[in-house]
Amino acid sequence: MEEKKLTRRQWLERGSVLGLVVLGGVPALSACGGGELDCTNPQGLSGDNRTQRQALSYVDHAPNATQRCEVCNFYTAAQPNQCGSCTLNLGPVNPAGYCSSFVARS
Ligand code: SF4
Missing domain, CATH: 1.20.5 (Single alpha-helices involved in coiled-coils or other helix-helix interfaces)
Known part of the structure:
Protein backbone atom coordinates (compact mmCIF):
# COMPACT_ATOMS: atom_id res chain seq x y z
CA MET A 1 0.00 0.00 0.00
CA ASP A 38 -27.68 29.32 30.89
CA CYS A 39 -29.14 31.84 33.35
CA THR A 40 -26.52 31.40 36.09
CA ASN A 41 -24.93 34.80 35.49
CA PRO A 42 -27.06 36.77 33.03
CA GLN A 43 -26.23 40.29 31.95
CA GLY A 44 -27.62 42.93 34.29
CA LEU A 45 -27.78 40.74 37.41
CA SER A 46 -27.66 43.12 40.40
CA GLY A 47 -26.02 42.62 43.77
CA ASP A 48 -29.47 42.29 45.33
CA ASN A 49 -30.35 39.58 42.78
CA ARG A 50 -27.18 37.67 43.69
CA THR A 51 -27.90 37.96 47.41
CA GLN A 52 -31.46 36.75 46.89
CA ARG A 53 -30.28 33.85 44.73
CA GLN A 54 -27.93 32.75 47.45
CA ALA A 55 -30.52 33.18 50.21
CA LEU A 56 -33.05 31.07 48.31
CA SER A 57 -30.45 28.53 47.04
CA TYR A 58 -31.27 29.16 43.37
CA VAL A 59 -29.95 26.59 40.89
CA ASP A 60 -30.14 26.77 37.11
CA HIS A 61 -31.36 23.16 36.81
CA ALA A 62 -34.02 21.88 39.19
CA PRO A 63 -33.09 18.68 41.04
CA ASN A 64 -36.74 17.64 40.86
CA ALA A 65 -38.23 17.92 37.37
CA THR A 66 -41.72 18.60 38.72
CA GLN A 67 -40.54 21.65 40.69
CA ARG A 68 -38.99 24.05 38.22
CA CYS A 69 -39.36 27.78 37.60
CA GLU A 70 -41.56 27.45 34.52
CA VAL A 71 -44.31 25.84 36.62
CA CYS A 72 -43.79 28.12 39.63
CA ASN A 73 -46.34 30.72 40.69
CA PHE A 74 -43.65 33.46 40.74
CA TYR A 75 -42.34 32.87 37.21
CA THR A 76 -43.03 34.92 34.08
CA ALA A 77 -41.88 33.42 30.79
CA ALA A 78 -39.85 35.32 28.20
CA GLN A 79 -39.22 34.45 24.55
CA PRO A 80 -38.43 30.78 23.80
CA ASN A 81 -34.87 29.83 24.82
CA GLN A 82 -34.44 32.96 26.96
CA CYS A 83 -34.29 33.46 30.71
CA GLY A 84 -37.64 34.35 32.26
CA SER A 85 -38.24 36.48 35.33
CA CYS A 86 -39.13 35.81 38.94
CA THR A 87 -41.13 38.21 41.10
CA LEU A 88 -38.94 37.38 44.11
CA ASN A 89 -36.05 39.56 42.87
CA LEU A 90 -33.73 36.84 41.63
CA GLY A 91 -33.22 38.52 38.25
CA PRO A 92 -33.50 36.49 35.04
CA VAL A 93 -34.05 32.82 35.88
CA ASN A 94 -33.96 29.63 33.87
CA PRO A 95 -37.35 28.00 33.13
CA ALA A 96 -35.63 24.79 34.22
CA GLY A 97 -34.31 26.42 37.41
CA TYR A 98 -35.40 26.10 41.03
CA CYS A 99 -35.15 27.80 44.41
CA SER A 100 -36.35 27.04 47.92
CA SER A 101 -39.35 29.40 47.55
CA PHE A 102 -40.90 27.33 44.76
CA VAL A 103 -44.71 27.33 44.83
CA ALA A 104 -46.56 25.31 42.22
CA ARG A 105 -48.72 27.40 39.91
CA SER A 106 -52.37 26.75 40.60
S1 SF4 B 1 -39.56 31.51 43.23
FE1 SF4 B 1 -37.81 30.19 42.82
S2 SF4 B 1 -38.68 28.44 41.73
FE2 SF4 B 1 -40.16 30.11 41.61
S3 SF4 B 1 -39.71 31.20 39.69
FE3 SF4 B 1 -38.59 32.23 41.34
S4 SF4 B 1 -36.58 31.26 41.29
FE4 SF4 B 1 -37.94 29.91 40.18
Whole structure:
Protein backbone atom coordinates (compact mmCIF):
# COMPACT_ATOMS: atom_id res chain seq x y z
CA MET A 1 0.00 0.00 0.00
CA GLU A 2 1.36 3.37 -0.98
CA GLU A 3 1.65 5.97 1.75
CA LYS A 4 0.74 9.48 0.65
CA LYS A 5 2.63 12.30 2.34
CA LEU A 6 1.10 15.72 2.73
CA THR A 7 3.06 18.90 2.38
CA ARG A 8 3.09 21.43 5.19
CA ARG A 9 0.84 23.70 3.09
CA GLN A 10 -1.71 20.90 2.63
CA TRP A 11 -1.73 20.22 6.41
CA LEU A 12 -2.35 23.91 7.17
CA GLU A 13 -5.10 24.17 4.57
CA ARG A 14 -6.90 21.11 5.92
CA GLY A 15 -6.50 22.34 9.50
CA SER A 16 -8.00 25.73 8.60
CA VAL A 17 -11.04 24.13 7.02
CA LEU A 18 -11.54 21.84 10.04
CA GLY A 19 -11.21 24.81 12.42
CA LEU A 20 -13.84 26.79 10.50
CA VAL A 21 -16.22 23.84 10.59
CA VAL A 22 -15.78 23.39 14.36
CA LEU A 23 -16.00 27.10 15.21
CA GLY A 24 -18.93 27.66 12.89
CA GLY A 25 -20.90 24.80 14.39
CA VAL A 26 -21.21 26.23 17.91
CA PRO A 27 -23.15 29.43 17.03
CA ALA A 28 -25.21 27.48 14.53
CA LEU A 29 -26.27 25.06 17.27
CA SER A 30 -27.24 27.93 19.60
CA ALA A 31 -29.16 29.72 16.87
CA CYS A 32 -31.27 26.66 16.15
CA GLY A 33 -32.02 26.05 19.83
CA GLY A 34 -29.48 23.27 20.23
CA GLY A 35 -27.51 25.15 22.88
CA GLU A 36 -28.42 24.82 26.52
CA LEU A 37 -29.91 27.91 28.15
CA ASP A 38 -27.68 29.32 30.89
CA CYS A 39 -29.14 31.84 33.35
CA THR A 40 -26.52 31.40 36.09
CA ASN A 41 -24.93 34.80 35.49
CA PRO A 42 -27.06 36.77 33.03
CA GLN A 43 -26.23 40.29 31.95
CA GLY A 44 -27.62 42.93 34.29
CA LEU A 45 -27.78 40.74 37.41
CA SER A 46 -27.66 43.12 40.40
CA GLY A 47 -26.02 42.62 43.77
CA ASP A 48 -29.47 42.29 45.33
CA ASN A 49 -30.35 39.58 42.78
CA ARG A 50 -27.18 37.67 43.69
CA THR A 51 -27.90 37.96 47.41
CA GLN A 52 -31.46 36.75 46.89
CA ARG A 53 -30.28 33.85 44.73
CA GLN A 54 -27.93 32.75 47.45
CA ALA A 55 -30.52 33.18 50.21
CA LEU A 56 -33.05 31.07 48.31
CA SER A 57 -30.45 28.53 47.04
CA TYR A 58 -31.27 29.16 43.37
CA VAL A 59 -29.95 26.59 40.89
CA ASP A 60 -30.14 26.77 37.11
CA HIS A 61 -31.36 23.16 36.81
CA ALA A 62 -34.02 21.88 39.19
CA PRO A 63 -33.09 18.68 41.04
CA ASN A 64 -36.74 17.64 40.86
CA ALA A 65 -38.23 17.92 37.37
CA THR A 66 -41.72 18.60 38.72
CA GLN A 67 -40.54 21.65 40.69
CA ARG A 68 -38.99 24.05 38.22
CA CYS A 69 -39.36 27.78 37.60
CA GLU A 70 -41.56 27.45 34.52
CA VAL A 71 -44.31 25.84 36.62
CA CYS A 72 -43.79 28.12 39.63
CA ASN A 73 -46.34 30.72 40.69
CA PHE A 74 -43.65 33.46 40.74
CA TYR A 75 -42.34 32.87 37.21
CA THR A 76 -43.03 34.92 34.08
CA ALA A 77 -41.88 33.42 30.79
CA ALA A 78 -39.85 35.32 28.20
CA GLN A 79 -39.22 34.45 24.55
CA PRO A 80 -38.43 30.78 23.80
CA ASN A 81 -34.87 29.83 24.82
CA GLN A 82 -34.44 32.96 26.96
CA CYS A 83 -34.29 33.46 30.71
CA GLY A 84 -37.64 34.35 32.26
CA SER A 85 -38.24 36.48 35.33
CA CYS A 86 -39.13 35.81 38.94
CA THR A 87 -41.13 38.21 41.10
CA LEU A 88 -38.94 37.38 44.11
CA ASN A 89 -36.05 39.56 42.87
CA LEU A 90 -33.73 36.84 41.63
CA GLY A 91 -33.22 38.52 38.25
CA PRO A 92 -33.50 36.49 35.04
CA VAL A 93 -34.05 32.82 35.88
CA ASN A 94 -33.96 29.63 33.87
CA PRO A 95 -37.35 28.00 33.13
CA ALA A 96 -35.63 24.79 34.22
CA GLY A 97 -34.31 26.42 37.41
CA TYR A 98 -35.40 26.10 41.03
CA CYS A 99 -35.15 27.80 44.41
CA SER A 100 -36.35 27.04 47.92
CA SER A 101 -39.35 29.40 47.55
CA PHE A 102 -40.90 27.33 44.76
CA VAL A 103 -44.71 27.33 44.83
CA ALA A 104 -46.56 25.31 42.22
CA ARG A 105 -48.72 27.40 39.91
CA SER A 106 -52.37 26.75 40.60
S1 SF4 B 1 -39.56 31.51 43.23
FE1 SF4 B 1 -37.81 30.19 42.82
S2 SF4 B 1 -38.68 28.44 41.73
FE2 SF4 B 1 -40.16 30.11 41.61
S3 SF4 B 1 -39.71 31.20 39.69
FE3 SF4 B 1 -38.59 32.23 41.34
S4 SF4 B 1 -36.58 31.26 41.29
FE4 SF4 B 1 -37.94 29.91 40.18
